[in-house]
Amino acid sequence: MKSILKFKKTSYQQLVIVGVLLLIMAILSLASPEFLTTVNLINVLRQIVSVVIAGCAVTLLMISGNFDLSIGSTMALAGTMTAIFVTQGIPLPAAILMSVLIGMVIGLINGVFVIMLNVPSIIATLGTMYIMKGIAWVTTGGNSIHLGLGQDYTFLGRGFLGPFPLSILIAIFTFLVFYFIQSRTLLGKYTYAIGANRRTALLSGINVYFYGVILYVLVGLLSAFSGVIMSSRLGVGSASIGVGFEFDVIVAVVLGGTSLNGGEGSVLGTITGALIVGFIANGLNLMGIHSFYQDIVKGIVLVGAVLLDLTLKSKLSKT
C-alpha cells in the first residue's frame, strides 16, 4: 500500500514537469502557426544545446548537494580562448581541446576550494565566476574576435552530419552518456548517496572528496565545451557570450525536479526543464513579445512550477 503511494509520488513529479511542457507547447501552437514546424523546433533545440550539455553535468553536481555559479564565465573564457588560439595559428581541434582543458582546470580549482577547503560553494564559485569573466575580458581587450577564424570554425555550431544538425547530435550524445553515468555507474550512485546523506556515505567508505571534485571537473569540462559550441554557432569569440548563462542552466535543472538540497533529481528532468525554457523564449519571440518580457515570464514559470511541485508533494505525503 505504502509502496504504491511512493511510486505514484515519484512519477507524479515527472508527470508535473512533462505536463507543464506539454501545456506550454499546446498554448504556443495555438498562439502561433509557425511554432509547430520542423524548422522552428530544430531552431529551439539548437538554442538549448548549450544549456543541455552543461546542464547534464550541473544536474549531477546539484544532486551531490553542491552548486556552481562559474558556468557562464567558464563558457565565455573557453569560447574566447578557442578563437584566440585559432587566430594564433593553432589547428581548430587542438584549440578546442586546450579550451576544454582550461574548463577542467577551472572545475578542479572550484572542487579544491569547495570540497577540500570547505569554502561554501556559492562563495567559491562566485569568486571564480568573476575571475574567469575578468580574464576573458582582459585577453580579448573587450573586442569580439571574428576575423581569421576560418570556415571550419562554425562547423560545430552550425554544421550538419547527414541531415542532422551536429550540435543537436552532440547534445543528445552527452545526455545519453550522463544518463548512463547517473543510472549505471559508481559515480552516479555515489552522487546520489553523497547528496542524500554525506555522513552515511563517508561512513560507508566512499571517497566523498574524490567524487566531489570529479563532479566539479565534469561541470568545468562541459561548460567549456558548450562555450566552444556557442562561440562556433555565433562565429565569434567574445567575453560577453556566457552572460547570465549559469542561471539558464540552474533554471533548467531546478525545473527538472533536481532538489537544491541534493539527493534527488535526474538528467532526464533537466532536458525537460531546458525544453520548457527554450519553448517559452521561442514562443514569446514568435508572438513578437519583446525579450524584456521574456525574463519576467521565465521567472514566473520557474517559481510557479516549483511551487506546484511542492504542493503536490505535500498533498501526496499527507495521504
Next chain:
Amino acid sequence: MKIGRTIENDYLLEMLGIVKRYPGVNALKGINFRVKRNTVHCLIGENGAGKSTLIKILTCAERMTQGKILLDNKPFLGKTVKDAMNAGISTVFQELNIIDQLTVEENLTLGREHQRGGILLRNAPDPSFAVLKEFAPDIPLKARVSTLSFAQKQVVEIVKAVSADAKIVIMDEPTAALSRVESEGLYDIIRKLKANGITIIYISHILDDIFSIGDYATVLRDGEIVGTRSVPQTERSELIRMMIGKVVQSKYLPVKGKTDTPLLRVRNLTTSMIRDFSFTLNKGEILGFYGLRGAGKSETARALFGLDKIISGSIEIENKPVSITSPRKAMRYGIAMVPEERLTEGLFMKLSVKDNIASSNYRGISHAGIANKKKTRDRVEKLVNELDVRIHSIEQQARTLSGGNQQKVVIGKCLNASPRLLILDEPTRGVDVGAKEEIYSIIRKLARENVSILVCSSEYDEIAALCDRVVLIAGGRIITTLSNAELDSQRVRMLTMNKGVMT
C-alpha cells in the same frame, strides 16, 4: 566467524580503567567493562549515566582521557570512526545511517559495490542479500528505502553492519521507536545474529528488552559501574534498584506560593504524538511530567507552546479558552518555554548573553522599533544577577559559557518575557550537580512568585525533588497523576518503563 568451544568464555572486548573528563564534568570515572564473546550484553542506566560516552569512546567518536581497550586480547588503538568499523565494531544508531533515496540493494552494498571500471554490474550477488533474506524475507531488495517502515530500515541497517564483517554490533535503544510486534521481530534477529557468532552490546532501559534477549547486564550510574549481572539469574526489581541507586541528593521542599486556583486547564489534548491529555496546573504550582524519551513529555510542551498542531481538545488559561497555534501566540498568553535542546533551540550560540536574554522581549525595551540601550542593559543585568549567571561581561558569547550557565541564560530569556506559565523541558540535562541545585532553587523561587511551572523530565530524582504533583506518561498516554507524597520510585519506574505493564 564461528568460534570454537575452547575459547567460549574468553572476553571479546575489554575496556579497562576508562576515564573521560569534559570541562567541568567527569563523565566516566574509571570504568572496567568486559564483554564475553558471542553474548548479548545489555548496558543500562539513566540518561547522563555515561552509556553514550562509553560507546562513543569504543567507536572512536570521542577520545578517552585515560584507559585502554582490548579487542580479541589485542590492544585496540583506533583513532577514527572508520578504524573502529574496520576493527569489526559496528553501530546501529537511533538515527539510522541509511540513505532513503537509494534502494535496499544499493544501501547494502554502499561503498563496496560490485563494479568493473566504475560501471556497476547488474544483478551481481552479494552475501548480504542472503542475510537479508534470512532475517527479513519480506523486504524487497529493489525497494526504495524511503518506502520502508522504521523497523524495516533498522533491519537493513543491521544487515549492512553485519555484512561489513562486524564482530561486535552496538545497538543504541533500538526498540525506542518500535511497536511491540516489531520489537519481537528485532529480538528474533538479535538471536539469529548471536547464533551466527556475533557479539551484541545492547543499550536500553526498557526491561522487557533486557529480559527477552540479554545474557548479561551492566548498570551504569553517574559515570561508574554499579555492577554486572547474568540476566537469567537476576530479578527485575534488582536491576531497577541498581539503576536508581539510593542516594537522593535533593529533597522536596513544598513551595508556599502554591494555590488551588487553576491557571491552566487542559482537556483531552490530542496531537499526532499524544492522546487525550487532561490536566490542570494551579497558580504557583510545580507540575511534573515524567516518562521515558518519546513518551509524550516534550510533545505536550510543544503542543502548549504552539509548535505541534493540536488535533483536538481544549486549553483554558484563567478559565478562558485559548487557541495556541504558534509560539508567538503562546507568548502573548504569558507562556514561556525552556526547550530540551539548549544548543540548537534555546540559545543563539554566537550572540552575546545580553542579546540572548533581550531577544524574548524587545517590545518592553524599545521605542518606535529602536531598542533603548540603557533599558536593555539594566534589564539584562538585573536578570543575570537574580539568576546568578557567572560571566565576566554580558557581552560574552553564549557558546563560551558552561552548560549550567547557558541554561540560566535560557531561563533568563524566558523570564524577560514575564511569563505566567513557564515550561521547562529537561531543565538540567548536561548540567553539573552544583548548577542543578541552583536551577532547582530558581524554579522554586519562581513558583513562590506565583508563576506556574511545568517540568518535563526523564530523571526521577528531579521530578521527586521539584514537583508538587507528577503526571506519569508512557506511549503517548497519561497513566496516572500522583502527588509528591505518593511518589514511590520503584512504582513510578515500573509504570513508565515496563512496556508490559501499561498495555
